[in-house]
Amino acid sequence: MTADSIVGEFLSLKSETDADLLAMQCGDFYEFFAEDAEFVGDELDLKVSEKSAHGSTYPMAGVPVDDLTPYLKALVERGYRVAVADQYETEDGHAREITRVVTPGTLLETTDPAAQFLATLVAVDGRYGLALADVTTGEFLVTTTDAATDVAAELHRFDPVEVVPGPTVRDDDDGLLARIRDRTGASVTDYDDAAFAPGRAEHALREQFGDATLDSVGLNHRAGVAAAGAVLAYVEETGVGVLDAMTRLQAYDPGDHLDIDPTTQRNLELTETMHGDREGSLFGTVDHTVTSAGGRRLREWLTRPRRDRAVIDRRLDSVDALKDAALARDRVREVLGDAYDLERLAARATGGSAGASDLLSVRDTLGVLPALAEAVADTRLADSPLPAVVSRPDREAAADLRAELDAALAEDPPKSVTEGGLLRRGYDDELDDLLDRYEEAREWLDGLADREKERTDITHLQVDRNKTDGYYIQVGKSETDRVPDEYREIKTLKNSRRYTTDELAEREREILRLEEARGELEYELFRELRERVADRAELLQDVGRTLATVDALASLATHAASQNWCRPAVVEPGPLVVEAGRHPVVETTTEFVPNGVELGNGRGFLLVTGPNMSGKSTYMRQAALIVLLAQAGSFVPARSATVGVVDGIYTRVGALDELAGGRSTFMVEMQELSNILHSATEESLVVLDEVGRGTATYDGISIAWATTEYIHNEIGCKCLFATHYHELTALADHLPRVANVHVAVAGEDGDDEDITFLRTIEDGPTDRSYGVHVAELAGVPAPVVDRSRDVLDRLREERAIEARGAETGSGGTTQAVFDLSAGTMRTGADGGTEPEPEPVLSPETEAVLDELESVNVEETPPIELLSKVQSWQRRLED
Numbered sequence: 001m002t003a004d005s006i007v008g009e010f011l012s013l014k015s016e017t018d019a020d021l022l023a024m025q026c027g028d029f030y031e032f033f034a035e036d037a038e039f040v041g042d043e044l045d046l047k048v049s050e051k052s053a054h055g056s057t058y059p060m061a062g063v064p065v066d067d068l069t070p071y072l073k074a075l076v077e078r079g080y081r082v083a084v085a086d087q088y089e090t091e092d093g094h095a096r097e098i099t100r101v102v103t104p105g106t107l108l109e110t111t112d113p114a115a116q117f118l119a120t121l122v123a124v125d126g127r128y129g130l131a132l133a134d135v136t137t138g139e140f141l142v143t144t145t146d147a148a149t150d151v152a153a154e155l156h157r158f159d160p161v162e163v164v165p166g167p168t169v170r171d172d173d174d175g176l177l178a179r180i181r182d183r184t185g186a187s188v189t190d191y192d193d194a195a196f197a198p199g200r201a202e203h204a205l206r207e208q209f210g211d212a213t214l215d216s217v218g219l220n221h222r223a224g225v226a227a228a229g230a231v232l233a234y235v236e237e238t239g240v241g242v243l244d245a246m247t248r249l250q251a252y253d254p255g256d257h258l259d260i261d262p263t264t265q266r267n268l269e270l271t272e273t274m275h276g277d278r279e280g281s282l283f284g285t286v287d288h289t290v291t292s293a294g295g296r297r298l299r300e301w302l303t304r305p306r307r308d309r310a311v312i313d314r315r316l317d318s319v320d321a322l323k324d325a326a327l328a329r330d331r332v333r334e335v336l337g338d339a340y341d342l343e344r345l346a347a348r349a350t351g352g353s354a355g356a357s358d359l360l361s362v363r364d365t366l367g368v369l370p371a372l373a374e375a376v377a378d379t380r381l382a383d384s385p386l387p388a389v390v391s392r393p394d395r396e397a398a399a400d401l402r403a404e405l406d407a408a409l410a411e412d413p414p415k416s417v418t419e420g421g422l423l424r425r426g427y428d429d430e431l432d433d434l435l436d437r438y439e440e441a442r443e444w445l446d447g448l449a450d451r452e453k454e455r456t457d458i459t460h461l462q463v464d465r466n467k468t469d470g471y472y473i474q475v476g477k478s479e480t481d482r483v484p485d486e487y488r489e490i491k492t493l494k495n496s497r498r499y500t501t502d503e504l505a506e507r508e509r510e511i512l513r514l515e516e517a518r519g520e521l522e523y524e525l526f527r528e529l530r531e532r533v534a535d536r537a538e539l540l541q542d543v544g545r546t547l548a549t550v551d552a553l554a555s556l557a558t559h560a561a562s563q564n565w566c567r568p569a570v571v572e573p574g575p576l577v578v579e580a581g582r583h584p585v586v587e588t589t590t591e592f593v594p595n596g597v598e599l600g601n602g603r604g605f606l607l608v609t610g611p612n613m614s615g616k617s618t619y620m621r622q623a624a625l626i627v628l629l630a631q632a633g634s635f636v637p638a639r640s641a642t643v644g645v646v647d648g649i650y651t652r653v654g655a656l657d658e659l660a661g662g663r664s665t666f667m668v669e670m671q672e673l674s675n676i677l678h679s680a681t682e683e684s685l686v687v688l689d690e691v692g693r694g695t696a697t698y699d700g701i702s703i704a705w706a707t708t709e710y711i712h713n714e715i716g717c718k719c720l721f722a723t724h725y726h727e728l729t730a731l732a733d734h735l736p737r738v739a740n741v742h743v744a745v746a747g748e749d750g751d752d753e754d755i756t757f758l759r760t761i762e763d764g765p766t767d768r769s770y771g772v773h774v775a776e777l778a779g780v781p782a783p784v785v786d787r788s789r790d791v792l793d794r795l796r797e798e799r800a801i802e803a804r805g806a807e808t809g810s811g812g813t814t815q816a817v818f819d820l821s822a823g824t825m826r827t828g829a830d831g832g833t834e835p836e837p838e839p840v841l842s843p844e845t846e847a848v849l850d851e852l853e854s855v856n857v858e859e860t861p862p863i864e865l866l867s868k869v870q871s872w873q874r875r876l877e878d
Contacts, residue, residue: 019083100239105162113292122166129223137343138245156262166196201229244350259648294551305631315633321384322557342544356413363405560635574644575600583622610743729765742766
């Protein structure tokens with residue numbers, strides 16, 4: 001094919017797709033041309049050359065066929081849609097057609113072990129429909145909800161890589177789509193409005209899953225139907241070829257799982273830290289899985305804890321058995337270490353991209369199932385739910401498929417599926433016949449050199465093959481005068497000459513015919529084998545889910561054993577009572593001081609006071625994480641724990657400035673508080689840290705006070721509330737469910753210079769915040785710390801504070817003296833006389849006095865108070 005026709009075909013195919021880029025197969029390479037070549041050259045650091053066509057020069061960049069996946073992944077992760085045109089044979093030579101359009105949510109060949117969800121979202125009749133599909137595993141979930149906040153929480157929980165919104169969401173004036181873009185980091189793709197039509201979507205679902213599926217899974221609202229149908233249409237149009245891997249549609253109710261909004265997921269650092277790192281998160285800490293599928297399952301449990309006690313108790317029973325049986329647990333993990341990701345292998349098989357090595361991985365992983373069944377039959381595990389978990393897949397069908405693959409596949413097949421060498425002898429009679437003839441021809445060639453040496457008496461003679469000359473006989477120049485007449489010279493080299501013969505040429509043609517026939521037949525047989533594997537996708541998914549579940553349970557057991565965690569008593573409903581609890585992440589990096597918590601039996605709201613940096617936030621987070629772990633089915637870091645099932649965990653811990661988005665820290669704080677007060681129920685757990693601190697002191701106290709009353713009186717949920725507003729501690733005398741606890745400090749006799757934060761929680765309120773001591777610990781310069789102590793002592797004693805000013809012309813020091821008890825100010829120089837008792841004050845001075853009067857001296861942090869005093873001093877000097 002000429003350069004003109006290749007480039008012309010590329011440009012023609014590119015005009016047929018709305019993808020950003022086109023990769024077109026040309027033999028052993030995928031090529032990019034024109035602007036696409038320049039673009040990928042810059043993005044992927046590929047070498048760009050030039051090809052002349054149509055009288056013009058076109059840039060060209062290419063990658064080997066076997067190396068396309070990492071380049072596709074890199075482009076897709078940057079948010080680009082890439083069309084792939086594959087080459088096929090025709091009578092006239094080669095032709096190409098676009099076989100798929102790869103997007104973030106349809107990249108089948110990902111190497112990322114995490115789930116790769118594609119989400120569709122639509123609003124119909126006042127409800128939102130949300131569908132989530134992982135094309136790499138075939139997982140397909142759908143739900144409906146009335147609230148946009150639920151949609152945001154679910155998207156944050158599943159963390160999709162691509163979101164396809166329906167027309168009603170794209171046109172939504174409430175900014176839902178903007179929030180999705182900001183909060184998920186997913187690629188957002190517009191798609192055909194017609195795909196979201198409920199009628200068309202229902203038809204697609206019935207074709208995929210059968211007529212009874214929609215009723216049997218409880219998918220009875222048009223919003224969910226529209227979202228799920230749009231997923232099928234989008235996946236089918238991209239040509240990813242994995243619809244057959246979507247064997248099961250699961251409708252779920254978000255209420256079956258613990259409600260954890262995006263803010264809480266971030267605050268509790270469930271899957272990543274505040275800095276975006278996996279290490280240091282809850283998942284990163286407890287993840288000891290040995291398979292990528294097991295890691296996905298464990299992450300799912302931590303981000304979607306259950307409310308069903310039966311599910312929770314089954315997991316706890318399994319973890320309990322594995323924790324106590326160390327040798328059996330090690331054997332289970334050893335067996336699982338030989339498993340590959342069956343769910344993804346099934347998707348590759350149904351998509352037609354699985355190679356021989358992938359099918360070998362399927363074979364080997366199916367062999368793990370009986371070994372795992374034997375491992376969990378251990379007497380120490382036999383009475384746990386584990387044997388029932390392992391027996392869920394059809395083990396006989398799995399064994400049959402494994403035996404078929406073992407009989408078919410060669411042990412060390414080539415990467416290419418078209419060059420032969422994929423299948424064993426004895427698998428197919430026709431293939432065996434071809435192999436016999438091929439080996440016979442090769443044996444003739446292998447013995448040709450020896451036969452010719454003996455026949456011709458030529459010593460320096462060898463038979464070889466290359467791409468240019470094919471098979472040839474090579475003779476050293478010193479002996480070329482003895483070559484037989486039937487030798488035809490084909491090349492002269494410096495020290496030798498190459499020849500061929502009619503018989504050798506015929507044998508070469510025969511070998512090439514046999515190689516081609518073998519490759520074609522093996523490829524056809526392999527495709528049939530791969531299709532039979534694809535037909536068993538549901539079986540492979542069942543086995544894969546089983547292995548992943550046991551791996552996640554073993555991971556939790558391994559961590560519980562190593563960290564001495566206890567089994568929680570999960571009750572419904574019930575209190576939260578933790579004895580000697582610890583933070584599951586912090587305890588792994590530092591010597592941790594355990595603390596208990598009791599919420600229930602008339603004590604449902606804890607006001608937590610104590611110094612900064614003393615551990616209040618850690619204490620509250622550990623309580624929330626213990627509840628979350630228990631409802632995920634995990635042991636917990638405590639000496640003992642009773643956990644009453646909650647329907648949601650809501651936190652407001654710290655605030656992230658969003659000034660670039662026009663939202664101040666205080667606005668973010670209030671919006672988060674608003675979400676909690678609207679979302680929490682009597683069965684929830686709420687964790688609040690310093691509500692109201694982002695505004696003026698009196699405003700902050702007022703908000704915190706009213707929030708406490710509202711949660712106590714109206715919501716009635718379990719709550720931990722850390723505050724520096726000591727006025728709130730008086731509420732314990734008036735609200736029956738409110739109790740005070742504080743972080744103990746050694747040296748509470750008033751000596752701020754010699755105190756120690758004990759990090760122990762004790763009943764009752766604290767008396768002060770020790771802010772100056774914290775400033776000293778933080779490395780604030782000594783003069784500032786010393787001055788802070790002086791100011792604080794005067795404030796405590798309601799004595800006058802002298803704001804040091806500039807020197808006077810006579811060498812004295814001007815003083816602005818604030819008498820807090822009298823509410824007056826006097827000025828003068830050192831050694832000077834008192835001014836008149838009732839001086840006429842300037843407007844600026846009166847403004848300063850007004851500000852001073854509004855300051856709550858006892859509750860304003862010392863450094864903040866010192867800053868105010870310095871500000872007043874500068875204003876009075878002016």
